[in-house]
Amino acid sequence: MSQQVNPKAGLDALLTPTNCALILIDHQPFQFAGLRSHDSQTVVNNVVALAKSARLFNVPTLLTTVVEERGGYLVKALQDVFPEQKPINRTTINTWEDPNVTGWVKETGRKKIVIAALWTEICLAMPTIQALGEGYEVFIVTDASGGVTLEAHEMAVLRMVNAGAVPITWTVFASELQRDWAREETVPALAQMMFEHMGNVGTSLAWELQLLGSGKPR
Numbered sequence: 001m002s003q004q005v006n007p008k009a010g011l012d013a014l015l016t017p018t019n020c021a022l023i024l025i026d027h028q029p030f031q032f033a034g035l036r037s038h039d040s041q042t043v044v045n046n047v048v049a050l051a052k053s054a055r056l057f058n059v060p061t062l063l064t065t066v067v068e069e070r071g072g073y074l075v076k077a078l079q080d081v082f083p084e085q086k087p088i089n090r091t092t093i094n095t096w097e098d099p100n101v102t103g104w105v106k107e108t109g110r111k112k113i114v115i116a117a118l119w120t121e122i123c124l125a126m127p128t129i130q131a132l133g134e135g136y137e138v139f140i141v142t143d144a145s146g147g148v149t150l151e152a153h154e155m156a157v158l159r160m161v162n163a164g165a166v167p168i169t170w171t172v173f174a175s176e177l178q179r180d181w182a183r184e185e186t187v188p189a190l191a192q193m194m195f196e197h198m199g200n201v202g203t204s205l206a207w208e209l210q211l212l213g214s215g216k217p218r
Contacts, residue, residue, distance in 0.1 A: 025117035029072035037153035
């Protein structure tokens with residue numbers, strides 16, 4: 001009898017720069033105004049770091065907003081990571097119901113989709129559940145997302161996990177893409193991101209580099 005393969009286990013279950021695409025949904029002022037599950041500054045920090053990770057490893061990334069003429073433009077720190085990209089401005093609450101978004105996903109040819117959104121219970125949950133039903137593997141970045149209450153965020157994550165989503169954080173995303181410190185081409189930029197976005201970890205790394213005489217962070 002043949003052994004059934006678990007798609008969520010094994011080396012192929014991990015993310016690589018060539019097997020995934022990233023969608024960042026509705027990190028806008030209106031959504032941040034209602035955010036109560038996380039500190040807003042922390043979510044901004046994490047989603048910007050997530051975007052920088054995707055940019056560093058050339059992961060296809062889509063920015064999208066909902067009714068931006070009322071809800072506001074994408075937060076500047078995030079837009080600045082992809083200054084050349086105009087976010088897709090939707091009317092659909094469920095991002096996966098916008099053909100511009102799903103068309104972009106199909107063009108990437110990638111089946112592992114990484115998503116972060118505000119709010120978790122709506123703008124992250126809806127596209128995640130639909131994409132899972134259409135055969136995509138969906139990774140939800142929980143610390144670059146947030147809900148209107150902690151309960152709303154946690155129940156949404158539980159719902160998505162039960163549907164088959166894989167919860168990760170932005171540092172997991174960056175680490176799976178890097179995978180090996182011997183891949184030295186991306187190490188300096190990744191270290192710089194640690195200085196800028198990982199708090200005590202970045203401080204400790206800077207201290208270690210100074211002790212080793214390997215230079216100082218810019």
